[in-house]
Structure formats: structure tokens, C-alpha cells
Amino acid sequence: MSNQPALEKVSSNRVFEGELTKYKFKSAVLGGLDAHFNLFVPLIGNDAKVPVLVYLAGLTCTEDTGAQKGGFFGVAAAQNIAILFPDTSPRGAGVPGEDADWDFGTGAGFYLDATKPEYSKHYNMATHITEELPQVITAAGIPIDFTRQSVFGHSMGGHGALTLYLASKTKQYRSASAFAPISNPTNCPWGEKAFNGYLQGGTTEALEKYDATALISKSSDPIHILIDYGTGDNFYKQGQLLPENFLKAARESGYDEFQVRVRSHDSYDHSYYFISTFASDHVHFHANFLKA
Amino acid sequence: MSNQPALEKVSSNRVFEGELTKYKFKSAVLGGLDAHFNLFVPLIGNDAKVPVLVYLAGLTCTEDTGAQKGGFFGVAAAQNIAILFPDTSPRGAGVPGEDADWDFGTGAGFYLDATKPEYSKHYNMATHITEELPQVITAAGIPIDFTRQSVFGHSMGGHGALTLYLASKTKQYRSASAFAPISNPTNCPWGEKAFNGYLQGGTTEALEKYDATALISKSSDPIHILIDYGTGDNFYKQGQLLPENFLKAARESGYDEFQVRVRSHDSYDHSYYFISTFASDHVHFHANFLKA
Numbered sequence: 001m002s003n004q005p006a007l008e009k010v011s012s013n014r015v016f017e018g019e020l021t022k023y024k025f026k027s028a029v030l031g032g033l034d035a036h037f038n039l040f041v042p043l044i045g046n047d048a049k050v051p052v053l054v055y056l057a058g059l060t061c062t063e064d065t066g067a068q069k070g071g072f073f074g075v076a077a078a079q080n081i082a083i084l085f086p087d088t089s090p091r092g093a094g095v096p097g098e099d100a101d102w103d104f105g106t107g108a109g110f111y112l113d114a115t116k117p118e119y120s121k122h123y124n125m126a127t128h129i130t131e132e133l134p135q136v137i138t139a140a141g142i143p144i145d146f147t148r149q150s151v152f153g154h155s156m157g158g159h160g161a162l163t164l165y166l167a168s169k170t171k172q173y174r175s176a177s178a179f180a181p182i183s184n185p186t187n188c189p190w191g192e193k194a195f196n197g198y199l200q201g202g203t204t205e206a207l208e209k210y211d212a213t214a215l216i217s218k219s220s221d222p223i224h225i226l227i228d229y230g231t232g233d234n235f236y237k238q239g240q241l242l243p244e245n246f247l248k249a250a251r252e253s254g255y256d257e258f259q260v261r262v263r264s265h266d267s268y269d270h271s272y273y274f275i276s277t278f279a280s281d282h283v284h285f286h287a288n289f290l291k292a
Numbered sequence: 293m294s295n296q297p298a299l300e301k302v303s304s305n306r307v308f309e310g311e312l313t314k315y316k317f318k319s320a321v322l323g324g325l326d327a328h329f330n331l332f333v334p335l336i337g338n339d340a341k342v343p344v345l346v347y348l349a350g351l352t353c354t355e356d357t358g359a360q361k362g363g364f365f366g367v368a369a370a371q372n373i374a375i376l377f378p379d380t381s382p383r384g385a386g387v388p389g390e391d392a393d394w395d396f397g398t399g400a401g402f403y404l405d406a407t408k409p410e411y412s413k414h415y416n417m418a419t420h421i422t423e424e425l426p427q428v429i430t431a432a433g434i435p436i437d438f439t440r441q442s443v444f445g446h447s448m449g450g451h452g453a454l455t456l457y458l459a460s461k462t463k464q465y466r467s468a469s470a471f472a473p474i475s476n477p478t479n480c481p482w483g484e485k486a487f488n489g490y491l492q493g494g495t496t497e498a499l500e501k502y503d504a505t506a507l508i509s510k511s512s513d514p515i516h517i518l519i520d521y522g523t524g525d526n527f528y529k530q531g532q533l534l535p536e537n538f539l540k541a542a543r544e545s546g547y548d549e550f551q552v553r554v555r556s557h558d559s560y561d562h563s564y565y566f567i568s569t570f571a572s573d574h575v576h577f578h579a580n581f582l583k584a
Contacts, residue, residue, distance in 0.1 A: 014524060015565035071363050232306060273307035
């Protein structure tokens with residue numbers, strides 16, 4: 001751990017019974033760029049380590065979005081759970097075209113490790129989140145127990161949560177949940193664009209690690225997944241999310257509603273108003289497993 | 293009511309057990325400019341009118357800030373209370389210099405009616421909030437009971453909440469509360485700049501209607517006020533807020549802690565992280581009076 005980069009504290013805010021701190025550090029995994037993240041730690045009054053929920057945000061978002069708008073902290077403080085908010089992509093990689101579109105490149109890292117040469121130096125959000133952040137936070141002495149982790153996210157971040165959970169060979173996360181996730185990205189425009197842009201093998205390569213529906217089709221492990229989406233969500237209506245595909249594959253793999261629960265909510269949309277409504281449900285869902 | 297301007301629906305989001313709708317209309321009080329506001333209405337399942345809390349945001353904010361970051365909707369829905377979020381100033385008045393500073397002009401209307409000629413056509417947020425918005429919303433048939441109103445706000449909006457409450461000759465609001473309010477603006481740089489800019493009589497004129505500390509010094513009516521601020525608030529430390537002045541004047545006017553409660557919170561700052569922490573307290577405080 002002694003070779004971990006130093007964390008620099010950018011800002012700090014007391015919120016509910018906890019402290020939200022923004023850090024930055026030189027990320028080796030992201031090609032030496034500055035990486036920012038927010039970390040909420042409940043004030044537990046002793047040195048005991050707390051379990052952690054990793055929140056992955058959606059397209060165009062940053063490490064601030066979920067912290068500012070999610071409404072997670074009251075229940076997280078009450079449950080004595082930390083929340084880690086990574087960014088959604090490297091920033092300033094300088095790859096030609098990375099800033100041209102809102103749904104690819106900057107702000108749209110898709111929680112994968114790129115294999116195309118022009119992206120593979122910097123666009124490695126999967127390893128950044130699963131390996132680098134736990135290492136640098138632990139090395140800094142922050143009292144987080146990374147043996148008790150779960151993961152959740154929104155939209156592209158819901159895709160990230162489901163795929164990092166299902167693809168983990170080490171069972172890194174105890175549970176996963178998602179708000180309006182991109183659930184079958186090899187079959188939707190956002191996913192096709194991302195995979196064909198970042199991966200040498202395009203959507204075919206993505207089927208191995210980065211498509212939640214494909215992953216659950218091949219899964220037989222015990223799992224704990226909660227998904228919420230709203231019927232008023234325009235991206236759902238446009239076929240970007242496809243939660244039905246994921247649910248069908250889950251049931252065909254033998255998972256019942258206690259292992260994979262997908263809830264449809266009348267009239268709710270894709271916004272953080274929707275997320276904040278069900279924020280408490282999700283934190284409590286994960287608390288079942290994190291506090292066990 | 294038949295002469296009220298038509299409300300145009302800009303957007304709508306389901307949130308908790310309610311609906312948040314953004315409207316715009318041509319505001320006569322703001323000199324014919326388009327005015328925007330957000331209105332949260334709980335889904336009560338019948339046509340009964342609901343009481344309403346008016347939320348006034350701070351410098352640089354808009355009608356969206358409190359809606360997106362305040363964390364008010366869960367408890368408001370549970371308490372069956374609507375929340376009205378006005379903007380913080382007219383937009384596009386075209387007064388020379390109105391966009392030069394972040395703490396004066398656009399985004400900084402200070403919830404007063406300007407008397408200087410160059411501002412008096414457009415900068416009339418006091419009348420916009422106390423008279424025009426209730427009229428246009430009622431005329432549109434939205435089921436809000438404006439005989440049951442209370443008001444709260446943040447920073448400049450806390451100033452607005454306290455002064456609109458204390459200065460109302462008609463007892464328009466049943467209670468007022470504030471997060472980190474500018475409590476004695478004739479004695480702080482923000483207030484001096486605003487009053488000398490908007491009012492012909494400057495801070496002297498402001499003492500009559502727009503300084504909460506001056507107003508409570510002259511008050512003997514029964515009142516219900518709650519104020520929260522954090523000791524980690526840089527604007528508090530800089531002397532922009534001066535809640536102690538307000539508290540001292542309140543006690544000298546004979547108000548006890550049940551009529552005027554001012555709470556200091558260790559380490560909390562000026563951000564919406566602070567506001568969201570105490571959001572539930574404030575909504576419940578007002579519910580005592582709105583549901584009576």
C-alpha cells in the first residue's frame with residue numbers, strides 16, 4: 001500500500017450525521033490524470049470501519065451529482081454506511097473526439113476498461129472503481145471496510161453497478177441495485193456506440209463482461225439485485241434501458257423475485273426526482289447484506 | 293381572477309407521492325417578463341386543497357435549486373403540504389449592470405420591491421411572491437389553499453422568509469423558518485449593497501420592511517420562527533448572517549424560545565448539504581401551523 005498516491009482533500013461538508021469529503025489524486029489506472037471522488041463517512045464516534053456503498057452516476061454526471069441530488073445521506077447515516085461517489089469518466093485524456101458527444105467520451109466512461117488503443121490508456125473506469133479507489137482510500141487510513149461493499153447506480157451507472165457486480169470473479173460486492181439502468185446495452189444505441197467506440201471487439205467483446213442481460217443469462221450464483229424504473233422515463237420508452245430483457249433472462253436463469261426484483265413505477269421519469277424517491281429503499285436493501 | 297395571465301407548463305416530474313411542475317407566465321409585477329416557478333403538489337387522491345410552504349432560495353439560485361437539492365419532498369408528501377419555489381429575481385430586465393455581480397441584480401432580487409427608478413419596473417419580488425403568485429396559481433385552478441401558507445428560505449431567501457413574514461400586515465403566513473438567513477441585512481455587506489442599489493432611501497428605507505432584526509424589535513404579535521445555522525458556515529463567520537443580532541432583538545421584544553428558536557449546529561456550512569440535513573425539521577415545524 002505504500003506506493004499509493006497521496007489523496008488531496010478538495011472540500012468537505014457536514015451532512016446529516018456524517019462528513020462528505022471530495023478528494024483528488026493522480027490516477028495511474030486513468031493514465032496519470034487527476035481523478036476526483038466524493039466519500040461520505042458517517043460519524044460513528046469510534047475508529048470502527050464502516051461498510052460502503054459505491055454509487056455510479058449516469059451520462060454527463062460527475063462525482064457530485066448523486067451526492068447533491070440523490071437524497072442518500074439521511075438513511076446512510078442512520079444505517080452507518082459510507083457512500084463512495086466516483087466520477088463517470090477520466091477528465092482531460094485528450095483523445096480526439098472525446099468531447100464531441102454527451103453520450104460518449106468525457107462523462108460517459110461506461111464503467112469498462114477500454115481495449116481500443118486510443119482509449120486504453122485512460123478509459124479504465126472498471127479497474128479504477130473496483131481496484132484503484134479501494135486501494136487508495138485504504139492506504140489513506142480512511143475507516144472503510146472494503147470487505148463489505150455493495151454497488152448501485154443510475155442509468156449508465158446502473159449498467160455499471162449490475163455488470164461490475166455480476167462480472168466480479170472475486171464476489172467483490174455483496175449486492176447490486178439500479179435506478180433506470182441500461183440493462184442490455186449490446187441491444188441499445190447508447191451501448192452500441194460506447195462498445196464500438198471503446199472496445200476492439202465492439203458489442204461482441206462487450207457480451208463477455210459488460211452486458212448485464214448477457215451476464216445474468218450465464219449466472220448461477222446466489223445474487224441480490226434490485227432494479228427500479230419509471231414508466232414516464234423517456235429513455236425507457238426509447239428502448240435505451242430494456243429492463244424487461246434483463247428480467248426475462250434472470251427468470252430463465254432460475255432467479256426468483258427475492259434474488260432479482262425489478263419494479264416498475266407508474267409515471268416516474270429518468271431524473272433525480274425519481275432516484276430520490278426510492279433512495280431510502282435502495283440503501284435499506286443494501287444494508288441487509290452490508291450489515292450481515 | 294379572470295384577468296390573470298395563463299400559466300404555461302414547462303416540465304413535470306413525479307417525485308415521492310407528488311408532482312413537481314415548472315410553470316412560466318408573463319409577470320405584470322416583474323414588468324412583463326417571463327417568470328418561472330416550481331410547484332410541488334402532493335397526490336392527495338381527491339380535490340381537497342392543500343396548504344403550501346413557500347421556499348425562497350439564496351443568491352445565484354433559481355426556482356430549481358431548492359427543488360433539486362433541498363430534500364423536502366418526502367416529508368412534504370407525507371404531511372400533505374405543497375411547496376412553491378419562486379425564482380430569486382426577474383430575468384432579463386435589461387437594467388445596465390444587473391449582471392455584473394453575483395450578489396446584486398439577476399439572481400439577487402432580495403425579496404423586496406425596488407424604489408429606485410431603474411429597478412422599480414422589474415425588481416418587485418416581494419409583491420411577486422406575496423400577491424402575484426398566489427393569484428395566478430389560484431386562477432389556474434390548482435388546488436392550493438393560500439389561506440394556509442407558511443414561508444421558509446435559505447440565506448438571502450431566509451432574509452426573505454423572515455421579512456415577508458414579519459412585515460405582513462395581513463398575517464399572510466402562519467410561520468417562518470430559515471436556513472442560515474441574512475438576519476440583519478442593514479448591518480452586513482450583502483444587505484447594504486442590495487438596499488443601496490434597489491432602494492431610494494438605501495438602508496434607512498430598508499429598516500421599515502426589509503430587515504428582520506429591525507422588524508422583530510418592533511413586533512409584539514404572536515409569532516412562530518425557527519432558524520438554523522452552522523458554525524462551519526463561512527458567510528456566518530464573515531458577518532453576513534448575524535443571527536445573534538436577530539436572536540437578541542427577539543428576546544428583547546419578549547419572545548421566548550417557543551416563539552423564536554435559533555439553533556446553532558457545530559460544523560455545518562452554508563450548502564444544501566446543511567439544508568437537506570434539517571429539511572425534515574423545517575417541514576414538520578410548519579406542518580404544526582399549516583395543518584391546524
